[in-house]
Amino acid sequence: MSNQLILLSLNRPKLIYVALLVITLVSGLLMLNIQVDTDPENMLPQSEPARIFHNDVKKEFLLSDMLVVGIKVNQSESIFNQQSLADVKLLTDFILTLQGVKQIDVNSLSVIDNISQKEPGSIRFEWMMPEKPQSTEDVTRIESAVERLPFVIDSLVSGDKKAATIYVPVLDKNQSYQIANQIRDYIAQLSKSNTYYITGLPVAEDTFGVEMFVQMGISAPLAALVIYLLMLYFFRSPTLVAAPMIIAMSTVIIIMGLMIGAGFTVHIMSSMIPIFLMPIAVVDSVHIMSEFADNFRPGTERRGVIKQVVAHLFKPMLFTSVTSAVGFYSLILTPIPPVQIFGFFVGSGILLAFLLTILFIPAYVISINENRLYKMQQKLHEIQSLSQRTGQDDSENTLLQKVGRFSQLHKKLIIFGASLMVLFSVVGIQQIIINDNPVRWFKADHEIRVADSVLNQHFAGTYDAHLVFQLKNQSELISAWQKESTILVNNIGLSASQTSRLNQKITESTSTQDIVAASILLDDLLFDAESFSQEAADAMTALSEQTIASLNVFLQPEVLHYIERLQQHIVEMDKIGKSNSVVDLVKTVNRDLVSGQQKDYRIPDSANGVSQTLLQFQSSHRPQDLWHFVTPDYTKALVWIQMTSGDNQDMSLVIQQIEQYIQQHPLPQNISFQWAGKAYLNLVWQEKMVAGMMESLLSAFVIVFIMMAVLFRSVLWGLLAMLPLTITILLMYGIIGWSGKYYDMPIAVLSALTLGLSVDFAIHFIERFRATLKQQQDWQKTIVKMYQEPANAISRNALVIALGFTPLLLAPLVPYITVGAFLAAIMLISALVTIVVLPACMLMLKRFLQN
Known part of the structure; x- marks a missing residue:
């Protein structure tokens, strides 16, 4: 062939x-x-x-991916001053005009409700800042109102009152970069009394895509130029x-x-x-x-x-x-x-x-x-x-010949040094920390990293995870209601067509809303019926109400109290700034519905009381906010956890601590929980990647060893061919462990490149050695010849590949820098192991290799 x-x-x-x-x-x-x-x-x-x-x-x-726009006051002691609040209002109004923004869910001081008591038993919902404040009295009024709303503090206004945020939900996260640029352009027109920041995972990811595309157009040509100049020097x-x-x-x-x-x-x-x-x-x-x-x-x-x-x-x-x-x-x-x-x-x-x-x-x-x-x-x-x-003495060939003589004369010292290096690497590998965070893909001075750092210092956190609770036996409750309802309907005494119509409605029911619809249909049919059994009809109504109450589990005070206690535990944890849930809405509305005093900032004692607070909230300007925390049938609830770190290590620790709490304090009966949110998804794929990389590395290692044994028709020669690969992989990952560098996505992929390229040099060296030995019939002469053209070609290749990756060191994106630095090191280390350690081992095993 x-x-x-x-x-x-x-x-x-x-x-x-x-x-x-x-x-x-x-x-x-x-x-x-x-x-x-x-x-x-x-x-x-x-x-x-x-x-x-x-x-x-x-x-x-009804959740959306969010951009976070931060406004930090420059000189004033507080964000609550006329100019800064005016800028918040102007910027929010502009954001509401942008295409690709989900206007109804934009969140800032100017588009939230101030909740207060109108009179006992009645709530007033007024826009917090419908227009720019015209006086210090307006500013004071806004500040006082904000202080009474726990879900605003550390979310829309920092606890130290130095900054405010605008949460910008996007319809398509792939438009985040474009929307962020439009916001930046408008910010340039605002006053200079504030510093503005834009961050959030969607804009970080989309910005990375734009800069990645640019980097592709720069790094590849630069690599080509470096490789060309190197080969021009060689040839x-x-x-x-x-x-x-x-x-x-x-x-x-x-x-x-x-x-x-x-x-x-x-x-x-x-x-x-x-x-x-x-x-x-x-x-x-x-x-x-x-x-x-x-x-x-x-x-x-x-x-x-x-x-x-x-x-x-x-x-x-x-x-x-x-x-x-x-x-x-x-x-x-x-x-x-x-x-x-x-x-x-x-x-x-x-x-x-x-x-x-x-x-x-x-x-x-x-x-x-x-x-x-x-x-x-x-x-x-x-x-x-x-x-x-x-x-x-510094020419390429002369230097290589010196390396060859050193390898022959000090083979025991070299092998001892390589053994120490392996031991050093094994200990370092045990210290590797698996961690990643898309925001860390940018350099520390990148505007997104800076914004992320500043806003997470002042606010509860720009990273979110969702703890979702749900009723486990919903289908069983509905099935039981269907079975009993069918019996009762047949005993009510409606006409055959009416009974059939109602039974069909019952059979098709799958949710609380369907049960309510069936109850309404029953009332309509009873109104038209000439005669019926009131007792059976009342039993049917009572059964439906009881089933609805059982399904509306997140209206029950004891369940909300559990979530309240869990939230109190959550905010005490490291890296978590805040958590929000339906409990916060219930307690806020209840306070102003009852007395307006802090003593009534609590969960009502009955499900009807809870329901009343939520009905009141739905008359606000932003009723849809309720459905961010519970589903309309109240069978599912969400706790929104705000974190100051998006690192997988921190997300993993949060999960561990919360699940430990739930284990020690069991959930109410028939309620389960599950995790969602971007921070959680990042953790999932990182763990899968690490496990997958380990599996692929071990599989490929075995396959390559078999190939080496087949190529050289010798298990011993095959093991020697794997030596540069093994030492290089161990040393690189040992250095990662000792240096404290996180094991992230780019680092994980390097294992494949190390495996693929480190063995190349060994194959060429061993194959050329065996061919030359066959001609020379003398080990000493063969070794001398190996440090001429073969070692020369290996060193050239190592330099070409290593320096070919150096343009990545100039990239503004951390994954590219990481890959460039480590790949250059991998090539140089594997080449050195091949021309220094491998010959020393071959000489030590000479009598076994001659057989």
Whole structure:
């Protein structure tokens, strides 16, 4: 097969050029359909139960994704001054005009009700700030009113009165960036007496998508430039170096085009595909060009040289490409769709780059003008001769030869040092902290990070989690009502058609509203009936009322008291600023309904009393706010938890502490609870990703080891080939643990790249060593030769890949910086282990390897 591919390349170079050009152009056109997606919710499959429940909760409780606009006073002692409140009013009015904003749920001082007592037994609902305050008296009135509303303090106004917020619900979170920019433009027209901040997970995610798209257009070309300059330094021929650059660019365009053409969106993971493939795609080309440059001499027939070189390198290049691809294909085992897509297309890109290298490089080399090849060779020889004449010790080859001698002379010391390094790494791995937060994807000085920090200092928190309570036996209660009701209806004495109509209504009932509708229908039928059994009708009415009371569980005082106690426990926990529920509305309305005094800020003693407070609230300007905390049938209730941190570690601790409280203080009978909210979803996908990454890493590790054993037809050689991979993975994750760097999404993905690339160097080293040993029949001479062209090619590849990722260090997005830094380190460490530790181990095991 290898000979057929090489002959195709050498005999039909124009066909190779045309085919590559056409495929690349078509793929480039497919990229025009690009769609960017940075929603962490999509880290979970649509069938994920936690995601389904979260979206059901949003629908049932009429919840929306929120932008948070903060207004912090600059000089005045309090946000309660005429100018700042006027700015809040003006900005709120502007936000209400924006398309994409759910106006009815915008929340700020100017669009909430001031709840007060009109007279005993009667409530007054008035707009808190219907217009800009005209005097200090207006300001004082607003401040006093705010102090009486617990659900406003630390939500819309900070407890220290230094800041206010506007909550901006969006109809589509993908419009968050656009809406935020419109708000920023308007803010520029307001007074300079306040500082403004915009944050919230939707705008953070959408902003990341915009900046990610920009970063794609910057990092990939920069990586290409760095790689080009490096290879130009190594090979001194712009013409020759153009070949691997063509392969790299074509690989990236084809793979991205296929991915986008297949309908996949560009997520944070897949946005890194170009920067991953760019350096990896030139690896095989560097090996070929390195050996070609060493073997080609003026007067030799280049066709024969390139054919011999490619044939010689085909097997190790094939296995390194396959093992690298396996490392990325292993990501398909994770339960995270964007990671699966990333793994599949990077793995496919590696195999494509190998195929293009085999087909394109020979065709390109035989098409180059011979004079250019001679000039390249002349430059390389001049540099080598100059180094030898001047006795320079810092040349590439001389340095590598010194490394080789060191590895031979101090093999025991090297192995002892490597063992200490492994021990150091194992201890560090045990200290790894798994954590992530989309807001941390930005640098600390990014405006979103700054806004997040400032607002979480002054307010209860910009991150939310939802604790959802629901009646467990709703269907059983309704079924029992249906069964008993059918018996009673048949005994009421209505006509056959009336009885059939009422029974059909009862049979179709599935909710409290349906039972109420059936009761209304019964009253209508009784009004038209000529005669009926009053006793049976009364029994039917009593049964319905009793069932409705049982279903309306979140009108029952004892249940609300439980939620009240739970909320009191919640606010005492670290990282939680506040919680809100229907209990807060009930107590606020009850206070002003009874006496207006704080002693009546409590839950009424009866379900009828609770119901009365909620009926009163529904006459306010914002009756829909009630349904954010309970469903209209009162079978479900939601506690909105505001957190000052969106870190998964903190969310996990909150869950643990609340569930421990519930275990120690059992819920009222027939009530269950479940979690929802963005902070919770982030925790779910992070945990699934970590478990999935571990599974994929172990699976791929075993597969790669089997491949190594098969390739070298020896378990011992296979184990040696895994040495650089094993040490590199352990050391990198050990450093992460010791440094305190969180194990987040980018770090997790690095395991696949480490597995895929670290073993490449070992394959080339061992394969070339065994081939050279077969020729030389002498270990000492073989080792010396290994530190010439083979080690030279490995070091070049390590530098090309490592430095190829350095443009990511200049990115404004933390995941890109993390990937750039750690990948550069991975390449350098794995190359060093390959040319220092691996030979030392081989020499120690010499007598076993000779058998």
